Amino acid sequence: MKRILFSFAILLAAFNYASGQDLKLNDLEYFERQGVNVLVYNNLFTGGFNDEKNAGIELIHHGVRTAQGGAIRLSNTPEQWDLVPAVSNRKVDRASQTIETTLGYKEYDFDSRVVVTAKGKGVEISVYLDKPVPKALEGKAGFNLEFLPSQYWGKAYLMDGRPNRFPRYAVSNTVTKPNSEKIKQFKGYVTSDDRGTGKFIDPLPLETGHTFLLAPDEPGRLVKITSPDADLMLFDGRMLAQNGWFVARSLLPAGKTGKVLTWTVEPNAIKGWVREPNIGFSQVGYIPAQPKLAVIELDKKDKPLAKASLYKIGDEGNATEVFSSKIAPWGNYYKYNYVKFDFSSVKTPGIYYIQYGKFKTNNFLIENNVYDKITDATSDVWIPIHMDHMFVNEAYRVWHGEPFKEGYHQAPPNTDHFDLHSQGPTTDTKYKALELIPGLNVGGFFDAGDFDIETGSNISVVQNFVQTWEYFKPLRDETFVSQKQRYVDLHRPDGTPDMLQFIEHGTLNLVAQAENIGHMSQTLSNSVLDNYHHLGDAASLTDGLPYNPNLRPYEVAPDGRSSGVKDDMWAFTSRNPSLDLSAATMFAAASRALKGYNDDLSARALQQSKRLLKEATELLANKPQNDARREGPSADISTNLQLYVSTGEQQYINKFQELLWPGLERNLNFNLLTALNAIPHMDASYKEKLRPYVVKYNDYIKGLEKDNPYGVPIGLANWAGNGGIQSFGTTVCFANKYFPDIVDASHAFKVANWLFGCHPYHNYSFVATVGATRPKAVFYGNNRADFSAIPGNVAPGVLFRKPDHFENYDDWPFLWGENEGTIAGNTGYLIFGSAFKNLVK
Numbered sequence: 001m002k003r004i005l006f007s008f009a010i011l012l013a014a015f016n017y018a019s020g021q022d023l024k025l026n027d028l029e030y031f032e033r034q035g036v037n038v039l040v041y042n043n044l045f046t047g048g049f050n051d052e053k054n055a056g057i058e059l060i061h062h063g064v065r066t067a068q069g070g071a072i073r074l075s076n077t078p079e080q081w082d083l084v085p086a087v088s089n090r091k092v093d094r095a096s097q098t099i100e101t102t103l104g105y106k107e108y109d110f111d112s113r114v115v116v117t118a119k120g121k122g123v124e125i126s127v128y129l130d131k132p133v134p135k136a137l138e139g140k141a142g143f144n145l146e147f148l149p150s151q152y153w154g155k156a157y158l159m160d161g162r163p164n165r166f167p168r169y170a171v172s173n174t175v176t177k178p179n180s181e182k183i184k185q186f187k188g189y190v191t192s193d194d195r196g197t198g199k200f201i202d203p204l205p206l207e208t209g210h211t212f213l214l215a216p217d218e219p220g221r222l223v224k225i226t227s228p229d230a231d232l233m234l235f236d237g238r239m240l241a242q243n244g245w246f247v248a249r250s251l252l253p254a255g256k257t258g259k260v261l262t263w264t265v266e267p268n269a270i271k272g273w274v275r276e277p278n279i280g281f282s283q284v285g286y287i288p289a290q291p292k293l294a295v296i297e298l299d300k301k302d303k304p305l306a307k308a309s310l311y312k313i314g315d316e317g318n319a320t321e322v323f324s325s326k327i328a329p330w331g332n333y334y335k336y337n338y339v340k341f342d343f344s345s346v347k348t349p350g351i352y353y354i355q356y357g358k359f360k361t362n363n364f365l366i367e368n369n370v371y372d373k374i375t376d377a378t379s380d381v382w383i384p385i386h387m388d389h390m391f392v393n394e395a396y397r398v399w400h401g402e403p404f405k406e407g408y409h410q411a412p413p414n415t416d417h418f419d420l421h422s423q424g425p426t427t428d429t430k431y432k433a434l435e436l437i438p439g440l441n442v443g444g445f446f447d448a449g450d451f452d453i454e455t456g457s458n459i460s461v462v463q464n465f466v467q468t469w470e471y472f473k474p475l476r477d478e479t480f481v482s483q484k485q486r487y488v489d490l491h492r493p494d495g496t497p498d499m500l501q502f503i504e505h506g507t508l509n510l511v512a513q514a515e516n517i518g519h520m521s522q523t524l525s526n527s528v529l530d531n532y533h534h535l536g537d538a539a540s541l542t543d544g545l546p547y548n549p550n551l552r553p554y555e556v557a558p559d560g561r562s563s564g565v566k567d568d569m570w571a572f573t574s575r576n577p578s579l580d581l582s583a584a585t586m587f588a589a590a591s592r593a594l595k596g597y598n599d600d601l602s603a604r605a606l607q608q609s610k611r612l613l614k615e616a617t618e619l620l621a622n623k624p625q626n627d628a629r630r631e632g633p634s635a636d637i638s639t640n641l642q643l644y645v646s647t648g649e650q651q652y653i654n655k656f657q658e659l660l661w662p663g664l665e666r667n668l669n670f671n672l673l674t675a676l677n678a679i680p681h682m683d684a685s686y687k688e689k690l691r692p693y694v695v696k697y698n699d700y701i702k703g704l705e706k707d708n709p710y711g712v713p714i715g716l717a718n719w720a721g722n723g724g725i726q727s728f729g730t731t732v733c734f735a736n737k738y739f740p741d742i743v744d745a746s747h748a749f750k751v752a753n754w755l756f757g758c759h760p761y762h763n764y765s766f767v768a769t770v771g772a773t774r775p776k777a778v779f780y781g782n783n784r785a786d787f788s789a790i791p792g793n794v795a796p797g798v799l800f801r802k803p804d805h806f807e808n809y810d811d812w813p814f815l816w817g818e819n820e821g822t823i824a825g826n827t828g829y830l831i832f833g834s835a836f837k838n839l840v841k
Contacts, residue, residue, distance in 0.1 A: 021269065023118045025097045028803040031118055034301060035062050035269035038123050040099040040116045042802045045071070045084035046718075052080075053245065053815060054718070054801065057116065057125070057145060061267055062220045063275045065807055069146035069245070072103050072112050072127065074137060074183045077203050077237035077247050078144065081186045081418065081529060083107060107184070108134050110141070112252075122224070122266030129257050138254040140183060143261055145225075146245035147214065149238065150811040156217045159234065160209035166246065170238035173204045189418050191241070193530040196553045201240060205233035205249075212248060222268035230261050242535065242785040243814035275299040275336075277359055280710075280758035283771030284374060285365035287840060288347035291746050292366075294354055295709050295758055296327065298337045304329065305357050308341040313351040313363060321355075322346065330709040334804040336760070338709035361763070362773035371752070371840050375833035377769050378792030378826055379498060380478045384488050385790055386446040386823055387481075387505055388453060388538075394490040401539030402486050403451060404569050406546050407441040408524050409434050411570040418529045419452065421522045424574040429517050436546065437571050439516045440524060442483075443508030448822040449781045451538040452525035453509060456579060457824040459520075459586045462506040464827035466589040467677070469499045472834045481505070500597050507590045507605055510583060513571075514608040519615070520583045522572040531567055535785045542567040577616035581639055584612040588642035606646060613639055637663050638674045645681055653681075664693050672697055673727070676734040687738065694739045701732065701747050710759060711750045719817045720797035720808070722766060723825050725751055726832040733835035748839055751832070760798050760806040767829070768793040768821075778813040780820035787813060793821035794829045 037060035057070025085103035097118035215221035237244020278297035412433035480492035551564035587609035594602035644652035715721020729751030765771025768789035799818035
C-alpha cells in the first residue's frame with residue numbers, strides 16, 4: 001500500500017511539474033495553452049441525432065479531440081438518442097476568465113448553470129441550481145465528461161491512488177432495472193429491445209473516488225480530475241453501444257440549490273510540445289507531367305524551415321536526395337500555419353519520399369499509371385456489397401444474405417422517423433397504414449452504414465452510374481449479378497459490364513416505387529429504432545416475417561408466415577414533387593442506358609419519367625409562392641435535358657433553354673455541370689453562350705487559392721466536405737474538357753491530391769485501400785464495430801469543429817460526419833474518378 005501511495009505521489013509531482021503555462025481564455029472564446037484547448041459549448045447538441053459525441057465541454061489534447069460531452073446528462077452512459085440539454089444562454093466574461101452556460105431539459109422543467117473558469121493549468125467546472133433536482137431525476141441527473149476510448153484503452157488510470165487499466169473491449173458489469181425507472185428517450189424512441197423482460201440495462205461504474213488520474217503512463221493524454229464534494233465514477237459507455245466513450249460522472253445531490261457540484265479538470269501539457277508537421281501529399285502518387293505540390297501543416301509555434309527535399313529510393317534500397325527547394329509560405333488557416341513545397345520539376349518515374357527537417361513521409365510513386373485503378377475497389381467491392389435485396393458473396397466470405405424478403409409496409413400517418421423522415425397526415429397512396437405495398441423488395445442500394453434505401457440518394461446513384469456509362473463506357477466486368485437468383489458474387493465476371501448491372505439494380509427499385517406507390521417514397525426504412533442501428537448482416541435485421549398484432553410478442557404463427565416481432569420495414573410515402581422531378585431526370589437517363597440490355601425496364605423508366613415530370617410540374621405550380629416546398633427549378637433543368645436526349649422531342653429542349661440561363665445566374669456553381677453535360681447535344685452557338693459563365697466559374701476556382709492552402713472548396717458543416725469537393729472536381733474536369741483555354745487541368749489534380757492525402761489533420765488517403773502506404777484504416781460502415789474498412793469506401797473527410805479545429809479520426813470509426821461512406825458519395829467519387837482518369841489520359 002505504501003508503494004502504491006508513493007508511486008501516486010511521484011506521478012502527481014510529475015504532473016504538476018509538466019508545464020508552467022496557465023490556461024487563458026482566448027479571442028475565439030475557448031481556454032488555451034500550448035498543447036491544450038478546452039472548449040465550452042462552442043459546439044452544441046442537436047435535436048435530430050442527439051448525442052453525436054461532438055458537443056458540450058470538449059478537450060483537444062496535443063492536437064487530438066480526446067474528450068467531449070461535458071454536460072448535465074440523465075444517464076450514466078448516454079446513448080445516441082438519449083435526451084440532450086438545450087443551451088438557452090452562453091456568457092463569456094474575459095475579466096473573470098469564465099464561460100457560463102444555461103442548460104435545460106424542458107421535458108422535466110429542469111435548468112442548471114455550468115460555469116467553467118480558468119484555474120491555473122486547468123479549469124474549474126461548477127454546477128449551479130436555482131431549484132433542486134426534480135424528484136424524477138434524483139439519482140439520475142449528473143455531470144458527465146466523456147473520453148475517447150481509442151486514445152485511452154490499454155493505458156493506466158488511478159482512482160484515489162488505486163491503479164487500474166482502461167479495457168480494450170467493454171467487459172465491465174451491468175444490472176437490469178425496471179423500464180419504469182428509465183428516462184424516456186428522444187420522442188419516445190427506444191434504442192434496445194428488452195425481449196419482453198420489462199427491464200433495461202444499466203452499467204455499473206468501473207471505479208469510484210474523488211481523485212481520478214487518466215493515463216499517468218502517457219503524458220500526452222494525462223488528465224487529472226478532482227471533486228471535493230462528490231463521488232467521481234468511471235463508466236464504460238460501450239456496454240450499451242459500440243460508439244460509447246469512457247464516462248467520468250458525478251451525480252447531482254438531491255434537495256440542494258446554489259453551487260451543488262465542483263470539478264477541477266487539469267489536462268497535462270507536455271513542456272515545449274509542438275505538433276509534428278503534417279506533410280500533405282498524394283498517397284497514390286503522381287504522373288510525371290502533373291503539378292506536384294505538398295502542403296505542410298504546421299503548429300503556429302513551429303518555425304518553418306527554409307527548405308524541403310525529395311529522395312528517390314534506388315534499386316538496392318538506398319535513398320538519394322534528387323531535389324530540394326525553398327518552401328513557399330501560404331499563411332494561417334484556422335488553427336495552423338501552412339507552407340508549400342513544389343517539386344513539379346521532378347518527372348523521372350520511381351519511388352520517392354519527402355523529407356522536411358527530421359520528418360519524412362512514407363514513399364509514393366511517380367509513374368504514368370498511378371491513377372489507373374483508383375476506382376476499382378469502389379466499383380468491384382464497395383458498390384456490389386451495398387446491393388439491397390441480394391445475397392452478396394466474396395470468395396469464402398458472405399457479406400450479407402438476402403434482406404427484407406417480407407417487403408415493405410405503409411408507414412402510418414403522423415409518424416416522425418428517427419432518421420429525420422416523417423409521414424404526413426395522410427399516406428398519399430391507396431394503401432392503408434401498415435398495409436403491405438407490393439413489389440418494393442427488389443433492387444436498390446443500402447444508403448450508408450445502415451440498411452435503408454434513401455430514395456434521393458438512390459436517384460443520385462443511378463444518375464452517377466448513367467453518366468459514367470455514357471461518357472466513359474467502362475466495360476469492366478468483375479461482378480456476377482443474377483436478379484433471378486438474387487445473388488451477387490464478387491470478383492466473378494459474368495459477361496456483362498458491371499456498370500449496366502448497377503444501373504439496372506438501382507432502377508428496378510425506383511421504378512417499383514413509382515409504379516406501386518404512384519410517386520417516389522422518401523425512404524424505405526426501419527419501423528423501430530432498436531434495429532436501425534443494426535451492425536453486421538442485413539438479412540438478420542428482421543426475422544423475414546410480417547408483424548402480426550394478434551400474436552404474443554416474439555411468437556411465430558403456427559403456419560410460420562407471421563410473427564409477433566415488431567421489426568418490419570416501412571415505406572414513408574408523403575409526396576414531394578421536387579423528389580419526383582429528380583426521379584424523372586434519372587428515369588429519362590436510365591432508359592437510354594438500359595435500351596438494348598433490359599428493354600422492358602427501359603420503357604417503364606421512360607414512361608415514369610414523362611408522367612412524374614408532368615405531375616410534379618403541376619403540383620409545384622399549384623403551391624403558394626411562399627411555400628418552402630415550392631422548389632425544383634434546378635432539377636427541372638436537368639429533367640428536361642435528359643428527356644430531350646432520350647426522346648429528341650423539341651418541347652423538352654425548349655424548356656431546358658428557358659430554365660437554364662436564369663438558373664446559371666441564380667446558382668452558377670450548382671447548375672454549371674448540367675449546362676456542360678448539354679454541350680454534346682447542342683449547337684455551337686450554345687457553347688459560345690455558355691463561355692462567359694465558364695469564365696466566371698474560373699474566377700471562383702482561382703479565388704479558392706486565396707481562401708485556403710489546398711485550393712478546393714472546404715466544407716465547414718457538421719458533415720465533412722468531400723462530397724462537395726468531388727462535385728467540384730467533376731465540374732472542373734468537364735469544364736476543362738470543353739473549355740481547355742479557360743479552365744486549366746491543374747485544378748482537377750488539387751481534388752485528387754486532397755482525396756488521396758493532401759489535406760488537414762493527417763495525410764492518409766480518404767479512399768479505403770487506395771493509397772500506396774497509408775490509406776485510412778477504419779471507416780463508419782455496417783462493419784464499423786470491427787474497426788475496419790470496406791474496400792473502396794470514401795470518407796466524408798475532415799470535419800470542422802467550431803471554432804477552429806479540423807479532425808478525421810482513423811482509430812475511432814463511429815463519428816459518421818467524418819467517417820461514414822454513403823452510396824451517393826461513393827458513386828460521386830466514381831464519376832469524378834472516371835472523369836479525372838479521362839482527363840489524365
